[in-house]
């Protein structure tokens with residue numbers, strides 16, 4: 330933990346008492362969705378998956394980021410790059426969406442212009458003598474690629490500065506995510522707007538009702554903090570003790586002693602979980618011996634592809650693994666059912682005009698603040714989303730930013 334942690338619980342974020350829920354059209358209108366693809370998914374860093382799913386050396390894969398066709402390419406030396414998947418001649422996709430390939434170079438299917446794996450144009454066969462034509466000017470357009478732990482992020486702007494998730498993301502430094510095995514990898518297209526699941530993930534208010542199997546006796550020991558791109562909630566560690574035998578209750582993420590959680594042996598994962606919503610589309614559960622990542626790809630106002638990876642420490646016994654998978658599936662499908670149901674209301678054009686629970690829905694408020702900021706102002710640094718007197722501004726003042 331190099332950076333000082335300087336966050337505080339958002340028990341009563343200013344503004345939440347007067348907050349109202351978002352209008353139905355923000356979840357169902359094609360126009361609003363298109364604007365959101367631009368202002369969020371093409372103007373911000375977006376998670377595109379686990380590094381294990383990325384192309385192997387000498388291979389590529391075509392994906393979509395906020396509707397932008399992107400080609401992920403790993404060169405023979407292992408460097409992963411991203412390009413707009415559009416040929417610099419007459420705009421043919423170099424690889425069909427969802428497709429993949431491999432080889433020494435990328436050949437456009439239309440007229441066979443040939444690109445190196447670093448995106449530069451090697452040969453424009455048959456092009457003749459266009460005025461001022463130089464292959465050096467016709468490289469594929471790059472996008473920015475970054476990595477946080479084992480997840481890869483893309484920004485459509487090739488000049489984007491690498492994302493800074495801040496100290497809340499550092500708080501999971503001690504958890505051995507990279508050495509865990511993927512024990513479940515599933516992808517499903519779901520019938521809801523991407524924000525419906527993000528909101529659902531960012532609150533624990535629904536847990537006793539939607540997930541009756543989860544022991545919620547510690548529901549109100551579910552602190553939550555936010556800083557910029559990260560909302561961090563955690564089960565207050567009532568049970569584990571540190572090496573000195575002290576009960577680790579009341580710790581804030583990243584405080585001295587926090588790392589011991591990564592090795593806590595509890596047998597009760599929901600007693601020591603960390604839950605990160607990483608704006609805009611990654612949701613991450615981190616437990617001492619397991620983790621779950623879900624990232625979303627919006628495809629329409631009411632269609633979202635949800636990717637899930639469940640990870641476990643290697644060497645666990647098969648029964649524990651099977652039980653973890655079954656428990657995850659149960660909880661996930663319970664969430665999917667309620668998200669589907671909520672979307673039917675949005676699709677019917679009926680706004681709830683609701684309020685937010687002032688403690689239990691602090692995370693939903695955080696999601697809405699990001700959504701409203703993106704809707705109103707396009708691209709802005711995420712840390713400037715809050716108005717004067719808000720929690721985040723207080724955080725910035727505390728840090729001297």
Ligand code: FES
Nearest residue numbers: 416418419437440
């Ligand atoms: S469009 Fe790619 S070579 Fe013509």
Ligand SMILES: [Fe+2]
Nearest residue numbers: 529539540664
């Ligand atoms: Fe849930």
